[in-house]
Amino acid sequence: MTTATRTRSSAELIGAEEPVLAHNYHPLPVVVARAEGAWVEDVEGRRYLDMLAGYSALNFGHRHPALIEAAHRQLDRLTLTSRAFHNDRLAEFAERLAALTGLDMVLPMNTGAEAVESAVKVARKWAYDVKGVPADRATIVVAADNFHGRTTTIVSFSTDETARAGFGPFTPGFRVVPYNDLAALEAAVDDTTAAVLIEPIQGEAGVNIPDDGYLAGVRELTRRAGCLFVADEIQSGLGRTGHTLAVDHESVVPDMVLLGKALGGGIVPVSAVVARREVLGVLHPGEHGSTFGGNPLAAAVGTAVVELLETGEFQRRAAELGVVLRGGLEALVGKGVVGFRSRGLWAGVDVDPALGTGREVSERLMREGVLVKDTHGSTIRLAPPLTVRGEELRDALETLGKVLGQGG
Secondary structure: OOOOOOOOOHHHHHHHHOOOOOOOOOOOOOOEEEEEEOEEEEOOOOEEEEOOHHHHOOOOOEOOHHHHHHHHHHHOOOOOOOOOOOOOOHHHHHHHHHHHHOOOEEEEEOOHHHHHHHHHHHHHHHHHHHHOOOOOOOEEEEEOOOOOOOOHHHHHOOOOHHHHOOOOOOOOOEEEEOOOOHHHHHHHOOOOEEEEEEOOOEOOOOOEOOOOOHHHHHHHHHHHHOOEEEEEOOOOOOOOOOOOOHHHHHOOOOOEEEEOHHHHOOOOOOEEEEEOHHHHOOOOOOOOOOOOOOOHHHHHHHHHHHHHHHOOHHHHHHHHHHHHHHHHHHHHEOOOEEEEEEOOOOEEEEEOHHHOOHHHHHHHHHHOOEEOEEOOOOEEEEOOOOOOOHHHHHHHHHHHHHHHHOOO
């Protein structure tokens, strides 16, 4: 005789997490059980429009059929070999990802933070082996208000005290300059500079978009100074902004591009450093690695992601629907929205602080069936799947207007 397991309610499940999960997140009080496309459903069957898309990890929506099919096919064949052996999926993944980005070589990893850490190591190795920087003297210039992850090295060059406090001593070798300030960047670069590492658009900071010409200026400055330009496209890349990469808006080709999140199709963690051959070529066996990096399942899903992007369909959708998003937000300025920044299907929205914090606005939207996430202060981020339909996007913006009109 068997006893059926009772489905626990959202409140019960949230309560069950409290004593056993580390409190490093403060999630909204919704317990997702199922998802399809741009929609998720909680354990009670309530449906929500997902306007966050896993911080761009779900650019192609939940359970995209082509990606699920690719994962299923690979699950029936081979999932992991480690890089101790070759596997039959990795070469195609690397070739197509390099071609998609206009670069030469790929270093496959798993998470975004791993890609950033890998880029730091590669940049330093390049500085010593190619540029001739004296041992242990290499520096990397970064931007204030950056978000590249939360490992100990990465928080060493964060300006977010929440991410830093209590985690020192910090890794040396980084110089922080204001974002979107070419003069400050030029003053910080010298003969020891291995690389300039920036987000083409700062996501965690509130979708901060630099002035036109900034990215081209960074490219020209690094070329003159003989150092590398490393673009962290983990959130901004793979269709989110209306181009394959955010740097494409200025026709810029960095020396290294860091990818993650959407590269795993919302199925498995996949990240990559994609770079010029002269840069990634500084690595030799034993100097860097990852047991799961480049595993067959990840390569199969990553290849399917690249295949979706090769058509240009998702870049076009992001650009076209980005016009709808911008128009809807413009209509809300002065009606609870005090400002916003958007590019493609990505926006940082500054809410009138008198109407509540970003967290409070997010909770109100959740109660109305729309999921977003706050960042600092009274700013919320909107990043729906690129599969969202125009009417769904308009409904979400209408709901935002409604909750702002209700005040507190």
